[in-house]
Amino acid sequence: MLQDKIQDVFNEPGCAANQAKSAKEKKKGCTKSLKPGAAAGGCAYDGAMIVLQPIADAAHLVHGPIACLGNAWDNRGTRSSGSQLYRTGFTTDLSELDVIGGGEKKLYRAIKEIVQQYDPPAVFVYQTCVPAMTGDDIGAVCKFAAKKLGKPVIPVDAPGFVGSKNLGNKLAGETLLDHVIGTVEPEYTTPTDVCIVGEYNLAGELWLVKPLLDEIGIRLLSCISGDGRYNEVAQAHRARVTMMVCSQALVNVGRKMEERYGIPYFEGSFYGVSDMSDTLRTMARMLVERGADKGLIDRAEGVIAREESRVWRRLEPYRPRFDGKRVLLFTGGVKSWSMVSALEGAGLTILGTSTKKSTPQDKERIKKMKGDEFHQWDDLKPREIYKMLAEDKADIMMSGGRSQFISLKAKVPWLDINQERHHAYAGYDGIVNLCEEIDKTLSNPIWRQVRLPAPWEPAPARSLLAAAE
Amino acid sequence: MSHIQRTTGQRFPNAAKAASTNPLKMSQPLGAALAYLGVDRCLPLFHGSQGCTAFGLVLLVRHFREAIPLQTTAMDQVSTILGGYDNLEQALRTIVERNNPAMIGVATTGVTETKGEDMGGQYSLFRQRNPDLAGTALVFANTPDFAGGFEEGFGKAVTAIVERLVEPSPTTVKTQLNVLAGSHLSPGDVEELRDIIESFGLSPIFLPDLSLSMSGRQPSDFTATSLGGVTVEQIRSMGASVATLVIGEHMRIAGAALELKTDVPSHFFSRLTGLEASDRLIRTLAEISGRPVAAKLRRQRESLVDGMLDGHFFYSRKRIAVALEPDLLYAVTSFLADMGAEVVAAVSPTQNAVLEKLKAATVMVGDHSDVETLARDADLIVSNSHGRQGAARLGVPLHRMGLPMFDRLGAGLKVSVGYRGTRELMFEIGNLFLSREMDHDAHPTPHGGDGHACGGGSCGCSAV
Numbered sequence: 039m040l041q042d043k044i045q046d047v048f049n050e051p052g053c054a055a056n057q058a059k060s061a062k063e064k065k066k067g068c069t070k071s072l073k074p075g076a077a078a079g080g081c082a083y084d085g086a087m088i089v090l091q092p093i094a095d096a097a098h099l100v101h102g103p104i105a106c107l108g109n110a111w112d113n114r115g116t117r118s119s120g121s122q123l124y125r126t127g128f129t130t131d132l133s134e135l136d137v138i139g140g141g142e143k144k145l146y147r148a149i150k151e152i153v154q155q156y157d158p159p160a161v162f163v164y165q166t167c168v169p170a171m172t173g174d175d176i177g178a179v180c181k182f183a184a185k186k187l188g189k190p191v192i193p194v195d196a197p198g199f200v201g202s203k204n205l206g207n208k209l210a211g212e213t214l215l216d217h218v219i220g221t222v223e224p225e226y227t228t229p230t231d232v233c234i235v236g237e238y239n240l241a242g243e244l245w246l247v248k249p250l251l252d253e254i255g256i257r258l259l260s261c262i263s264g265d266g267r268y269n270e271v272a273q274a275h276r277a278r279v280t281m282m283v284c285s286q287a288l289v290n291v292g293r294k295m296e297e298r299y300g301i302p303y304f305e306g307s308f309y310g311v312s313d314m315s316d317t318l319r320t321m322a323r324m325l326v327e328r329g330a331d332k333g334l335i336d337r338a339e340g341v342i343a344r345e346e347s348r349v350w351r352r353l354e355p356y357r358p359r360f361d362g363k364r365v366l367l368f369t370g371g372v373k374s375w376s377m378v379s380a381l382e383g384a385g386l387t388i389l390g391t392s393t394k395k396s397t398p399q400d401k402e403r404i405k406k407m408k409g410d411e412f413h414q415w416d417d418l419k420p421r422e423i424y425k426m427l428a429e430d431k432a433d434i435m436m437s438g439g440r441s442q443f444i445s446l447k448a449k450v451p452w453l454d455i456n457q458e459r460h461h462a463y464a465g466y467d468g469i470v471n472l473c474e475e476i477d478k479t480l481s482n483p484i485w486r487q488v489r490l491p492a493p494w495e496p497a498p499a500r501s502l503l504a505a506a507e
Numbered sequence: 508m509s510h511i512q513r514t515t516g517q518r519f520p521n522a523a524k525a526a527s528t529n530p531l532k533m534s535q536p537l538g539a540a541l542a543y544l545g546v547d548r549c550l551p552l553f554h555g556s557q558g559c560t561a562f563g564l565v566l567l568v569r570h571f572r573e574a575i576p577l578q579t580t581a582m583d584q585v586s587t588i589l590g591g592y593d594n595l596e597q598a599l600r601t602i603v604e605r606n607n608p609a610m611i612g613v614a615t616t617g618v619t620e621t622k623g624e625d626m627g628g629q630y631s632l633f634r635q636r637n638p639d640l641a642g643t644a645l646v647f648a649n650t651p652d653f654a655g656g657f658e659e660g661f662g663k664a665v666t667a668i669v670e671r672l673v674e675p676s677p678t679t680v681k682t683q684l685n686v687l688a689g690s691h692l693s694p695g696d697v698e699e700l701r702d703i704i705e706s707f708g709l710s711p712i713f714l715p716d717l718s719l720s721m722s723g724r725q726p727s728d729f730t731a732t733s734l735g736g737v738t739v740e741q742i743r744s745m746g747a748s749v750a751t752l753v754i755g756e757h758m759r760i761a762g763a764a765l766e767l768k769t770d771v772p773s774h775f776f777s778r779l780t781g782l783e784a785s786d787r788l789i790r791t792l793a794e795i796s797g798r799p800v801a802a803k804l805r806r807q808r809e810s811l812v813d814g815m816l817d818g819h820f821f822y823s824r825k826r827i828a829v830a831l832e833p834d835l836l837y838a839v840t841s842f843l844a845d846m847g848a849e850v851v852a853a854v855s856p857t858q859n860a861v862l863e864k865l866k867a868a869t870v871m872v873g874d875h876s877d878v879e880t881l882a883r884d885a886d887l888i889v890s891n892s893h894g895r896q897g898a899a900r901l902g903v904p905l906h907r908m909g910l911p912m913f914d915r916l917g918a919g920l921k922v923s924v925g926y927r928g929t930r931e932l933m934f935e936i937g938n939l940f941l942s943r944e945m946d947h948d949a950h951p952t953p954h955g956g957d958g959h960a961c962g963g964g965s966c967g968c969s970a971v
Contacts, residue, residue, distance in 0.1 A: 072557055072581035075598030076605060081558025099526060103617040103652035105534035110562040112529075112893055113569065113913075125896060126876075131527040134654050137621055148526035167556055168617040168653060171587065198558035199584050199618060424729035439565075443574035447726055 039177075040195050047208045050290050072202075078440070081198030083166055084110075085206020089288065090162055090194060090213070092238045092263040093271055094118035097158040099128040101145050101176055102166030103137075106198070115459065117242045119265050123158055132168060141174050149183040149191055159268040160190040160218075170197035190268070192217045207287035211235075214262065214271065215294050222272035224259065229330040231259035232321060233277035233301070236288045237308070239264025243464035247308050250345070250465065254337045256321060262291065275299045279324045281306050281317065302328070308464035310380035311349055315342045349466040353384045356473045360385035363480060366426070367391040368437035369455055377455075378407075380469045386476070389413060389432055420444050434480060449488050451479040519855070519862050522873040529875035529893060531830050532856035533910075535650035536614040537563045538660030538690055540577055541910075543612030543646070545688075545715020546668070547736040550608040552578045554595055554624065555616030556587075559652075569913035571694075571721050576732050578602060582618055591619050592629050599633065603643050608732040609739045610644035612664060620651030644739045646671045656857040657910075658832045661690035662757035665714060668742060669764045676747035676769065683748040684709045684795065685771065687762050689755025691835035691909075692779075694722040695920035696928065700779070703788070703925050706804060707796035712741050712748065714761075721919050750774060750795050752788075755834040756861040777864070778838035779924035780932065781845045782811060788925065807926035814930050815846070821940040822846035828882035829867070830875065830890040831909045833859035838923075839889055839908060840865050846933065852881035887939060904939050 080088075083106060091098050091114065100107040111127030118124060130148050132141050149161055161183075165176045176193045184191040196209040224231075232251075237244055244264045251258055260266075260274040274280075275295065280303035282292040292303035302324060306317035322330075322338035364387050367378070378388050390413025393401050401414060420441065427435060427448035435445040438456030445452035453475055455463065463472045491497070536553050540563055543551035553560045560579035567575040580594040595613070602611055615626060626647045633645070648667040650660045665687060684704060688697050697718035704711040719735035726734050745751075746769035753762035753775045762773045774791050778784045785808070793800055825848040829840050833855050840850045844866040853867035854877055862870055869881060875890070879897035882888050888898045891909040898905035912918035922928040 072579075072583070073597075073601065074580045074594040075552070075578055075601030077557050077579050077581040078561070079557060080561040081556050084558050084561060103534065104527075104530060104532045104656070105536065105559055105562065105617060105652035107527075108530040108533045109537055109566050112896070113565060127529050128526045129530060130525060131530065131532065132617075132653050134651070137617075137653050144525045148524075151524055151526045167587070168621050171618070171621045198556040199582055199587055201583070202557075420731065421729045439568070444729065447574065447724075447729070 040200065043195070043209065043212055044200060044205065047205065047212065047290060050208075051293070080203040080206075082196040082200045082202065082206035082209060083164060083198040085203035085208075085287075086164060086194050086196040086210040086213070087206075088114070088203070088238070089207050089210035089263060091124055092116040092118075093160075093162070093266040093268055094124040095121035095159055096268045097123055097126070097128055097152045097156055097161045098164065099130070099145075099148060099152060099161055100164045100166065101130050101132070101141065101148075101169050101174065102164070103132045103168050104129065106164075106166045107131075115240050116238045116264060117240075117245075119245075120267070123156060126156075128152060137168060137172055140172060141169050142176075142179050145174065145176065145179050146183055149179070150187060153183075153187045153189055158189075160192060162192050162194055162213075164194045165197045167197045167199045170199075190217070190221070204287060208290050211288045211291040214274075215291060215298075218268070218272050219295070220272070220275040220299070222269050224273040224276050227259075227276050228257050229278060229328070230256045230325050230334065231277050232256055232325070233260040233262065233274040233280045233295070234258065234264075234283060235262045235280055235291050235303075236283035237261055237264045241459055241462040243308065243462040243468060246462050246465035246467045247314075250318065250341055251321075254318065254322065254341055255334060256325065262288070275301070277301055278328045278330070279303070279321060281321060283307065308468070309377050311346060311383065311466065311469060312379055314465055314469075315346060318342055345466040349470060350383070352470045353473055356477055357385040359477055359481070360473075363387065363433045364389050364431070365476075366423070366432040366435045366437075368423075368435065368441060377463075377469075377472070381472075381476075384469075384473050390415060392416075392418060424448050434476065436476075449485065451482070451485065453479055518858055520871050522871065522877050527874050529879075529897065530856070531854065531874045531878075531890070531893070533566070533657040534563070534616075534652040535655045535657070535660030535663065536616050536652065537566065538657035538662075539612065539614035539648050539650045539664035540660075541567065541657075541690060541717070542661045542664035542668070542715050543610075543614075544575070544720055544733050545713070545717040545736045546610050546612065546742070547716075547720070547733060547738045548609035549612055549733045549736065550576050550578055550602055550606055550610075550731070551612045551614065552580065552598055552602065553614055553616055554580045554591060554626075555582055555618040557581045559616045559618070566911050570911040571919045572916070573721055573723065573919075576606075576730075580619075587618055587622055591622070591624050592632065595629060596633055596636070599640070599643075599645070600637065603640055606731040608643065610646065612668070613645070613647045614650045614660065614664065615648070616650070617652035620649065620653070644672060656832070658690055658755075658757040658834060658859070659857065662760060665758065666761040666764050668714065669745075669761050669768065672739060672742045673745045673765060673768055674743050676744065678747055679749055680747045681749055682709050682796075683744075684711050685745045685748045685751035685765065686711050686713045687751060687753045687758040687765065688713050688715065688717070689758045689834055691755055691832060691838060692717075692924065693919050693921050694718045694720075695922040696779075696924045698722065698920075699922045699925050699928055703804065704792060706801040707792045707798050709749075709792070709796050712745055713737055714742060714745065717919070723920070745769065746771065752776060752791070754779060756837070756859065757834055777861070778834075778841055780838045780929050781842045782808075782815065782926075782929065783845070784838075784841075785811075785924070785926050785929060804926065807930070811926045811930045811933075814933055818933050818937040819847055821937045821944070822848045824849055825886045825940060826851045826884060827887045827889060828852040828854070828878055828885045828903075830854035830873075830878045830888070830894060832856060833861045835909050837861045837865060840867055842929065842932065843889075843936075851885055852878065854878050854881070886943075887936070889936075904943070906936050906939060 107129035180191040180193040194213050196206045259277050260270045280292050280301050282305045295301045304320050307313040318338050322334045393414045424444050427450040434451040436453045436455045442452050540551040543549050557579045564577045580598040586594050646667045648663045694717040716737040720733045724734045748771050751771050751773040753773050766773050827848050840853050850867035852869045853865045854873045889906045892912045892914050923932040
């Protein structure tokens with residue numbers, strides 16, 4: 039059952055990388071097998087949680103021993119404008135006796151308690167490795183509970199050991215397609231209803247974008263899943279257009295919504311000025327193609343023109359300050375691409391980026407855009423990054439939290455651009471926020487101080503001392 | 508199955524619910540990883556799915572704000588069913604080739620324990636098949652996620668290190684002292700203890716020594732293993748020490764193993780926070796060393812006594828709810844009781860013998876949602892950073908202790924042991940009460956006037 043699902047996901051025709059593969063390669067899946075002793079990154083369950091947990095008014099119950107939730111809850115920056123129930127961690131906390139005797143009854147009781155105490159519109163139940171091994175049938179328990187309790191109880195079958203975080207993202211998407219999307223009808227629909235897939239409202243980023251949509255007259259019917267509400271997600275099938283944000287992770291959702299409900303989709307990004315404008319433009323154009331009022335395009339162009347001139351004006355003060363500053367950019371792939379042009383527009387020099395998660399087409403695109411000079415690192419080891427930074431080959435590193443200490447221990451400025459970040463970088467305002475954060479850290483006076491030799495170390499050369507004064 | 512928990516005497520009530528809500532408990536392997544991180548040039552390795560490692564890693568990074576070396580055997584579905592030895596062997600070999608650590612500390616997880624991997628057998632098999640890696644110390648601990656918790660896992664890793672590495676010694680070094688430092692001691696606490704012990708002319712060997720690895724290091728080069736900590740050589744030489752201090756209930760088994768193996772006499776301390784508890788430590792050290800107590804410690808004691816006199820006004824009959832790992836829970840509730848406060852609720856993540864000694868109106872095994880229920884009328888909650896959501900809902904101030912503490916800087920460097928540490932903790936908590944009492948507007952009296960809780964005088968303000 040789960041294996042069929044995984045094979046189905048591996049077969050995804052909407053995935054550009056997949057189209058180039060032979061049948062045998064497809065079957066092997068898209069993730070490189072993990073090397074014991076040299077692996078990093080989350081598991082499939084982690085990936086499923088990332089996609090679904092932003093549905094803020096639902097209860098998220100983890101069926102497993104304490105590690106899966108106890109070590110991991112309350113650690114993401116996804117924000118909600120209403121219900122905070124998603125921040126409450128629920129787990130069946132399986133004990134030795136549950137492992138031996140089975141945890142299905144406990145799971146049912148847990149679901150019942152949650153429904154009685156919190157009355158959420160739905161409960162998501164996450165399968166984990168241990169009950170998957172002992173054979174707890176969460177699908178059956180959820181079905182039974184839904185019937186008994188009169189509420190959607192949704193099994194998320196993505197135990198950690200089936201694969202990577204990326205696979206978990208996709209399995210969560212399948213869960214929504216199978217159990218959620220299409221189960222609730224909206225009160226009313228409009229010709230400008232859109233669904234955004236793969237936007238998690240980290241640090242409140244969606245709120246930098248949504249006012250622009252409102253202004254243009256585009257209604258955000260459903261967001262999967264940032265600042266999400268269960269019923270809104272369940273109405274996604276009535277959208278006129280789907281936008282895929284992080285296309286690699288949830289491409290299956292966009293394509294299958296097209297297949298099932300005839301909703302066209304496009305890949306867009308909210309990061310960077312030109313990408314943001316392209317996204318608004320495409321969204322308006324596709325809505326008009328599907329029958330929305332033609333005035334939508336003009337309104338979109340009006341907003342784009344105003345916001346673009348405003349953002350470039352706001353970025354102008356950073357240009358002289360960023361002149362000659364070299365950036366190492368390490369992110370998951372696609373999203374960094376949209377940031378590069380904006381950062382360069384603000385005067386920064388991007389030295390290179392990691393392309394570990396990029397497809398061959400992506401790499402070709404980067405080469406075309408940036409030329410051969412530009413570095414594309416496939417598998418750069420932490421030690422090598424540290425060396426580059428310590429040898430003063432870059433002025434700042436931008437990456438996810440996992441690699442922050444490579445930079446900080448080399449006493450080189452670092453900026454978090456991943457999912458634990460505290461600042462919103464999406465939209466036009468977001469790119470200004472990003473430049474402000476870069477400027478703040480680059481101009482902080484600590485960098486000179488922390489590089490000073492200790493009193494017991496040999497005195498620095500005269501010129502250095504003078505520079506330090 | 509060696510990992511089945513000892514059940515001792517009384518069992519405290521569990522919340523009678525199936526859904527643990529806002530868990531207080533963390534897993535055994537995570538505790539084991541922290542213990543291993545107190546060994547120099549060590550790389551902890553989780554025998555399980557890669558997610559087990561990723562979550563644990565993120566939690567420790569957020570708490571310590573330090574690079575955390577932690578690896579995984581990356582078990583997938585197939586290896587889980589067929590057996591994990593190949594993954595384990597490959598992981599150990601890869602780690603040695605890439606990072607050449609002095610020690611690899613392996614902790615099993617729920618995945619490998621459900622399968623029932625025979626770790627003893629796998630150790631022997633690995634050593635047999637890989638004689639070229641004889642120079643790397645290897646320690647295995649059985650730490651299933653579905654039993655025990657953070658403290659138990661920490662204890663098991665320390666016990667495993669003792670059993671695998673410590674050797675009996677024919678000679679005794681009169682100035683060498685072992686300290687089995689439980690997980691309730693922060694790196695800052697360990698540093699404080701080193702200071703105290705060295706003032707008696709003794710050289711302590713801490714197992715583990717987080718003060719050297721987790722208190723903020725600036726490496727001269729990139730390192731993928733722990734940087735600093737007790738060395739494997741020092742651990743091997745623990746048999747030559749004059750005595751062992753065992754700190755915390757969850758270090759008892761390790762302490763017993765060490766004494767059994769080396770005949771070094773041990774002294775047990777259930778806590779080191781509080782005046783009397785600190786007095787006992789100082790008396791013991793004076794006896795072991797035969798040296799007088801240093802002037803610095805005498806001044807610190809005087810200052811603590813004086814601080815208790817100044818501070819007791821604000822502690823008397825304060826109602827406090829505490830939710831922490833068992834040994835820290837014991838240390839903190841005892842200290843609060845010492846100061847005249849009432850512990851209305853003590854919540855532990857796991858059943859533990861130490862709970863029998865707690866002085867609290869309610870003692871239970873539960874989670875943060877239980878704390879939220881029990882702390883409705885409390886003046887203060889003491890817990891880790893996860894307690895902040897519930898404390899905010901109740902409008903009760905939260906004093907953060909334990910792990911994880913991801914919304915405070917310097918979480919690992921807090922000191923709450925010895926005279927100085929007790930004084931710091933007493934002032935910090937006392938200031939929370941004091942600031943509430945000085946906050947005239949926030950607490951109007953029944954008369955509606957500008958109420959004042961201190962009654963004038965004790966808080967230093969001039970209100971009547």
